[in-house]
Amino acid sequence: MTFTTRTRRSVSSRLEILKMKLRRIERGRDTWALRWQAVLAVIDVSIISFFIFGPFLRSGPSYLIIDYMIAVWILAELFARAFATGSLGVLLKRPMTWIDLVILATLLFPNALFNFAFLRAMRLWAVGESPLFAVILKRLGCHHYKDVARASLNFLVFLFMVTGFVYTTFFYHQSGLVGFIDALYFTVATMTTTGFGDITLPGPLGKLTSVVTMIVGISLFVRLAQSIVRPRKVLFPCGKCGLQRHEVDAVHCKACGHLLNIPNNND
Template identity: 70%
Template sequence: MDSPKTAPSPLIDTPWSRMRQTLQRIERGRDGWALRWQAIFAGIDLAILAFFLVGPYLRNGPSYLIIDYAIAGWIGIELFARALSAQSWKRFLLRSMTWIDLVILVTLLFPDVLFNFAFLRAMRIWAIGNSPLVHEGLRRAGWRAYQDVVRACLNFAVFLFLVTGFVYTAFFYRQEPGEGFVDALYFTVATITTTGFGDITLPGTLGKLTSVVTMIIGISLFVRLAQAVFRPYKVYFPCPQCGLQRHDADAVHCKACGVLLNIPNDG
């Protein structure tokens, strides 16, 4: 005889479990409450990037360290919250943003010894582009057709800011604040577009490698952005027969195998 199956133990309702469920809802939820919190956190990420830009202007003032350590405390709280909401420690440690935030945290805790790598926080903008905030926000606004364009723009903008931030931190950080960042941005745009005026170049082997990586990845993202802007809008709906994933918004049959489709209409 088969042994009777053991009934699964009921979930224990504790303050920690409730907090974990709330954090998971904020991170992955698609309802209005969760989207509002996601928008607030996105605004905080933009404020951290703004601090990176104005940091050199505040470097010699007492407010710099106050804001610097406040941001470090916020990132530490975020890391704790994401660790609590993760399904396992392994998944939490395998996330790229976990290690990026750890690097940012270390540079913020020791600003006099290490360069400010807060520009890496731009990766959060990339994560937002793949989050429910963008998908649901565009759908509710009736702009679902522009979803691929918005994501391509965000990816390109994040890469542009990351490269500009790295070039600024590694090569122009000791210059005048406004002039240094503008030079870094000018170099990055000229390199991505392969214009190559040559009036601003990066010295040494590190500078050459930075230029090579910027050209290779940057031109790929630029082409991807152009494709997203100019190609006809397609909806994501995997065909149950052949697996073709993108179809015309008003498609009735799959153009690859001819099977009848039932694409939902948001309208």
């Protein structure tokens, strides 16, 4: 075996180990993976905070520096995901990949693509989809509130997305807090169908924005209310029919009558 062959095999082996570690970080549930996911979640929350408070910082000298640093980070994330997946086709089928590509474009060309900056709020949705989110709820003893937490997160994501869109499209010319607060106020009033009418969006685009915001917003609001008042259920697959959700004190499956043995965590 030549030195070149041994070197190639060594490099190939190291790359395969790196690929396995990246996959483990992305979807693993062991302590090592969860620690890495916690670090990435903190970075994501910091990025989201920058996106939310960006309208107040855009006139500062450090805004573009932070903007391009985040762009480099997201680009590195995309390369890491592409390497771990091993298939560009599989990667492009993930909605988050396209969202990150659009976010990356808005970061690289902030002045030209500021109208699409509202999509940056979708990074918050990625945090909620992480395995770490479910593990944290479980360790806090709140795993039965998982549906409520996800519904709340979806509501917040849509709230910030619409606020960002309304701000960049209709209130971007206003400086400081005024424009962003007006956009947030309009969004909350429209999503909850309160509609005080003191702030309205002009033109056909404004009317269409109001209609879409009301339809989607009230749907998410109803979904959130349902998840709060719905009777608590546990996830336990029935051995016969496969039904997943059952009442906490269920003895038999309500679909097929099969005897269940749901563990009680309080014992």
